[in-house]
Amino acid sequence: MGRRTALADRLxxxxxxxxxxAEAARLLPGCAPETVARLLPGLFHAVTGWKTLANRHxxxxxxxxxxxxxxxxxALRAPWWSxxxxxxxxxxxxxxxxxxxxxxxxxxxxxxxxxxxxxxxxRWPPPGGSCVSCSLPPGTPSADTAGWVPVSCARWPASS
Numbered sequence: 001m002g003r004r005t006a007l008a009d010r011l012x013x014x015x016x017x018x019x020x021x022a023e024a025a026r027l028l029p030g031c032a033p034e035t036v037a038r039l040l041p042g043l044f045h046a047v048t049g050w051k052t053l054a055n056r057h058x059x060x061x062x063x064x065x066x067x068x069x070x071x072x073x074x075a076l077r078a079p080w081w082s083x084x085x086x087x088x089x090x091x092x093x094x095x096x097x098x099x100x101x102x103x104x105x106x107x108x109x110x111x112x113x114x115x116x117x118x119x120x121x122x123r124w125p126p127p128g129g130s131c132v133s134c135s136l137p138p139g140t141p142s143a144d145t146a147g148w149v150p151v152s153c154a155r156w157p158a159s160s
Contacts, residue, residue: 001032009035021046029056040064047087054090061091062098069106078108 001009008030016024016039025046028036036057040047041064047053054061065088072080092099 036060050090058091058094
């Protein structure tokens with residue numbers, strides 16, 4: 001472990017205590033995987049830099065997402081995905097099959113239209129596959145962006 005990582009690990013708990021969750025969440029990308037695994041479940045709500053955190057700790061981000069989703073009743077999963085889809089989308093490059101498995105197992109049955117940009121910018125799908133698309137079905141008025149629409153297209157590369 002490098003000196004900067006060790007310093008970030010030492011600072012994380014005190015920073016959270018003295019300055020709050022948002023400041024501690026900003027430090028997570030610089031921390032060791034063990035520190036991120038310990039702190040992320042309690043800081044998930046405060047993370048704003050998902051790309052940076054997921055580039056450094058994709059498995060830990062997916063672990064925390066899976067843990068959060070597994071504890072939620074199914075009725076509360078769609079709102080979770082509305083807020084935290086960028087967290088899972090940011091892991092797709094590093095962990096495409098695991099992100100896909102999480103989406104298939106605990107993902108929403110319906111996807112908010114605003115989520116389409118999240119998945120479109122996530123470099124989904126992995127090479128050779130196609131994606132779950134959060135798109136409006138044909139004939140749906142484009143002004144209706146407040147409603148949830150069915151998730152279409154579920155072709156994926158074979159899991160190995």
